[in-house]
Amino acid sequence: MQSRMMEQLVTLDKRYGRPDLFITFTCNPSWCEIKYLLLPGQQPSDQHDLTARVFKQKLIRFMDLITKNHIYGETRCWMYSIEWQKSGLPHAHILIWLVEKIVPTQIDDIITAELPNAEEDPELFEIVKKNMIHGPCGGHNPHSPCMKDGKCTKKYPRQLLQETQTGGDGYSLYRRRKPDDGGYTTTIKINNVDFEVDNRWIVPYSPILSKSFNAHINVESCNSVKSIKYICKYVNKGSDMAIFGIANPNEPVNEIEQFQMGRYNSSNEAVWRILGFDIHERFPAVMHLSVHHNAPQRVADPPNTTLTAFFQLCATDEFAKTLMYHEVPQFYTWNQSTKKFCRRKRGARHSSIAGIFSTGALGRVYTVHPNNGECYYLRMLLHVVKEPTSFQAIKTIDGQECETYREACFKLGLLENDQRWDNTLAEASETRHAHQIRTLFAIILTTCAPSDPKGLWEKHKESMSEDILLRARRNNLGLDVQYSEDIFNEALISLEDVCMSINNKILNQLGLFSSERDRNDVIDRDALREKQYDVDALQVYVETQKRFLTNDQRLAYDTIMRSRPYIYIHIYTK
Numbered sequence: 001m002q003s004r005m006m007e008q009l010v011t012l013d014k015r016y017g018r019p020d021l022f023i024t025f026t027c028n029p030s031w032c033e034i035k036y037l038l039l040p041g042q043q044p045s046d047q048h049d050l051t052a053r054v055f056k057q058k059l060i061r062f063m064d065l066i067t068k069n070h071i072y073g074e075t076r077c078w079m080y081s082i083e084w085q086k087s088g089l090p091h092a093h094i095l096i097w098l099v100e101k102i103v104p105t106q107i108d109d110i111i112t113a114e115l116p117n118a119e120e121d122p123e124l125f126e127i128v129k130k131n132m133i134h135g136p137c138g139g140h141n142p143h144s145p146c147m148k149d150g151k152c153t154k155k156y157p158r159q160l161l162q163e164t165q166t167g168g169d170g171y172s173l174y175r176r177r178k179p180d181d182g183g184y185t186t187t188i189k190i191n192n193v194d195f196e197v198d199n200r201w202i203v204p205y206s207p208i209l210s211k212s213f214n215a216h217i218n219v220e221s222c223n224s225v226k227s228i229k230y231i232c233k234y235v236n237k238g239s240d241m242a243i244f245g246i247a248n249p250n251e252p253v254n255e256i257e258q259f260q261m262g263r264y265n266s267s268n269e270a271v272w273r274i275l276g277f278d279i280h281e282r283f284p285a286v287m288h289l290s291v292h293h294n295a296p297q298r299v300a301d302p303p304n305t306t307l308t309a310f311f312q313l314c315a316t317d318e319f320a321k322t323l324m325y326h327e328v329p330q331f332y333t334w335n336q337s338t339k340k341f342c343r344r345k346r347g348a349r350h351s352s353i354a355g356i357f358s359t360g361a362l363g364r365v366y367t368v369h370p371n372n373g374e375c376y377y378l379r380m381l382l383h384v385v386k387e388p389t390s391f392q393a394i395k396t397i398d399g400q401e402c403e404t405y406r407e408a409c410f411k412l413g414l415l416e417n418d419q420r421w422d423n424t425l426a427e428a429s430e431t432r433h434a435h436q437i438r439t440l441f442a443i444i445l446t447t448c449a450p451s452d453p454k455g456l457w458e459k460h461k462e463s464m465s466e467d468i469l470l471r472a473r474r475n476n477l478g479l480d481v482q483y484s485e486d487i488f489n490e491a492l493i494s495l496e497d498v499c500m501s502i503n504n505k506i507l508n509q510l511g512l513f514s515s516e517r518d519r520n521d522v523i524d525r526d527a528l529r530e531k532q533y534d535v536d537a538l539q540v541y542v543e544t545q546k547r548f549l550t551n552d553q554r555l556a557y558d559t560i561m562r563s564r565p566y567i568y569i570h571i572y573t574k
Helices: 002-016 032-037 048-067 104-110 122-131 207-213 225-235 267-274 306-316 325-331 370-382 405-411 419-431 434-447 453-464 466-475 485-503 525-530 535-548 551-563 565-572
Strands: 021-026 075-084 090-098 186-190 193-197 217-221 241-245 259-263 280-283 286-289 332-335 340-343 362-365
Touching: 002 075, 002 090, 002 286, 002 362, 002 419, 021 048, 021 207, 032 048, 048 075, 048 090, 048 207, 048 267, 075 267, 090 267, 104 217, 122 186, 122 207, 207 217, 286 306, 286 325, 306 325, 306 332, 306 340, 325 332, 325 362, 370 405, 370 419, 370 434, 419 434, 419 453, 434 453, 434 466, 434 485, 453 466, 453 485, 466 485
Parallel strands: 286 362
Antiparallel strands: 021 090, 021 217, 075 090, 075 280, 186 193, 241 259, 332 340
């Protein structure tokens, strides 16, 4: 499910660019709708079905307020996924794309990270005070859940700023005024001690949403494509996973048999699933389109797929001939029973062609790994060739049928450089972790023979080194650690290790820079594995087992030992 969600998110990003808002909407167990229905003496944790139902209704109204009432403007598309905290409370991670993009000057009108004026709006002040104050943590509360190695993982308290700024990594730095510059403060209790809170501790929120739903609602502005990298990972990361073992203390430990792996489901999540509530929703629909070869054994009667149905459509429908494969779902629906595309009968009318209707539905051709040879090149052709009526037609260039799809791509100028690998790494850098990007680059280096590996490295080395930079920052708290040659060198070492595990080649053999480390550290894994033996133990084994050889085995053994005597000598002369 996570991979399908990721495909949908990438499709929306590719079509409409970065989302405008990233919202986290958390269930509030103190909602009056929940408390009103509790039995005497009960707590919200005693009625998980009640919590789930109320949050579901609140979420529906929440989405209607944004997508139908257009409180931030007309909405182009949206998606959300539901997760559960360790305490069991559900929360939704929501992405919103607006027709009119939010510009930096509008951020303060939508999002604030300051305490409101208690006299002008006492209701909002109490809501923010109760739901939108982080911690406080740090030295005031070192046992706060956000603390790690003596530092807040959420980077609170934040810096006080007079004006909203755009951060260097694509995240906004919201206005947080000092008390003597127009900011406000309040007092809360921590461990029965009064603590004065200023704007450094306020989680960004939208006043209209906070007042409407009285809950923890974190609203962030996505002002850069780079900022959605975190969002892609966070929205699609899936449930928590637990690894555990079951063992009988009276029996010998067998790690293989006792190993179990599963996912942690809280009671509230279990109720949510039992009630059949959606865990993920989005608009518009994203239709996945198949891509495959027409294998020889299926030529006589191939099963109709969206791809072969597209070929048939191009042969019979004049309008379809003007469309690319991924554009078809916008104007046609897929009939699952007949396995055919049918023109839409509802939607927006075409401006010049009668009988043509369109919707916001998008098409996403299934991802094909570069190792999958011809299928990968076929997918490339489907994004540039119009009016294909067969597998042969799609690789026919200037009236001449090419032998392979790769040849057709080359004739169209699609394979003149490493642009495909550049696009692959660029897409991965927006949605994947650094170690996954390194693995992808290692696969490209070892199996796909890029023409300029050094150029690809220079362009994407920061994305491939991000986890190493973060680890260096954690290990050197208080220092301004930035990308450096040492960071990139460690990434090269990690990359080389992956390449070695794939085809036992070091980086300079693959056209890339060599990592700076002692040559003894570059381990030939195959040679090392072959040397892991005990000569004396093997000789004893041979001498004790020779008597069990059959006549044919004895003949083969004697022949080998007579023809290759140095093998036998090597056993004794280690």
